[in-house]
Amino acid sequence: MRIGYGFDSHAFKPGVPLIIGGLPIDYPEGLAGHSDGDVLLHAITDALLGAVSAGDIGTFFPPSDPRWKGAASDIFLRTALEEVATAGYRIVNIDTVLVLAKPKIVPIAGDMRARVAELLGVSPRDVGIKAKTPEGLNQDGVAVAHATVLLEEIKTPEGKLAIAVEDDVDAAVKNLVDGIEVHDTRALGRKPAFDTDDLT
Ligand SMILES: Nc1ccn([C@@H]2O[C@H](COP(=O)(O)O)[C@@H](O)[C@H]2O)c(=O)n1
Numbered sequence: 390m391r392i393g394y395g396f397d398s399h400a401f402k403p404g405v406p407l408i409i410g411g412l413p414i415d416y417p418e419g420l421a422g423h424s425d426g427d428v429l430l431h432a433i434t435d436a437l438l439g440a441v442s443a444g445d446i447g448t449f450f451p452p453s454d455p456r457w458k459g460a461a462s463d464i465f466l467r468t469a470l471e472e473v474a475t476a477g478y479r480i481v482n483i484d485t486v487l488v489l490a491k492p493k494i495v496p497i498a499g500d501m502r503a504r505v506a507e508l509l510g511v512s513p514r515d516v517g518i519k520a521k522t523p524e525g526l527n528q529d530g531v532a533v534a535h536a537t538v539l540l541e542e543i544k545t546p547e548g549k550l551a552i553a554v555e556d557d558v559d560a561a562v563k564n565l566v567d568g569i570e571v572h573d574t575r576a577l578g579r580k581p582a583f584d585t586d587d588l589t
């Protein structure tokens with residue numbers, strides 16, 4: 390088992406769409422950022438990367454890189470999921486806390502939970518979405534997200550650690566490594582690899 394923790398914050402800004410947890414929300418302000426500012430997906434991305442000691446969101450997607458200007462944040466999440474699968478792990482469950490004065494999250498938490506679960510390739514039962522107001526923090530213009538994730542090893546039927554493979558050549562090479570059994574984890578709900586050629 391491994392655990393990961395992620396945190397993010399973005400300021401509210403008029404005139405941009407509000408997207409939290411991959412869910413468009415009807416609200417007069419959105420979140421400022423180099424990307425779409427999805428504070429929750431960024432925190433989950435960092436929790437996943439942290440759980441397998443793979444760096445953080447900025448390591449993979451520097452804010453200085455114009456390719457990520459206005460990018461939908463599920464791109465970042467997919468890369469983190471790839472890192473998790475490649476390390477031989479899968480999600481047990483995630484839990485999150487949003488800290489923001491408005492909008493109220495509880496009325497839309499079911500939809501958000503379903504959307505985050507869909508993006509992660511897990512059941513909504515394995516996704517926690519909670520919200521708090523930033524009482525006494527003087528941060529009403531900001532949205533904050535915290536995320537924790539628990540991972541478990543993907544085991545082969547023989548009980549060995551499974552390593553994700555991209556194609557037959559990788560599989561053949563990894564088969565040469567003593568003590569590690571190659572197992573294609575693509576059937577386990579993992580999303581396809583993100584391809585930067587898809588972005589213009
Ligand atoms: N943006 C938010 C903030 C809070 N909630 C719900 O209200 C409850 C009370 O929040 P406090 O921060 O005042 O303790 C909280 O437990 C949530 O159920 C919300 O939906 N959206």
Ligand SMILES: C[C@@]1(CO)OP(=O)(O)OP(=O)(O)OC[C@H]1O
Nearest residue numbers: 422423424446447450451452457
């Ligand atoms: C997501 C990235 C992508 O350029 O930019 P932002 O949208 O500003 O979001 P942040 O949470 O500051 O993370 C840094 C970047 O990786």
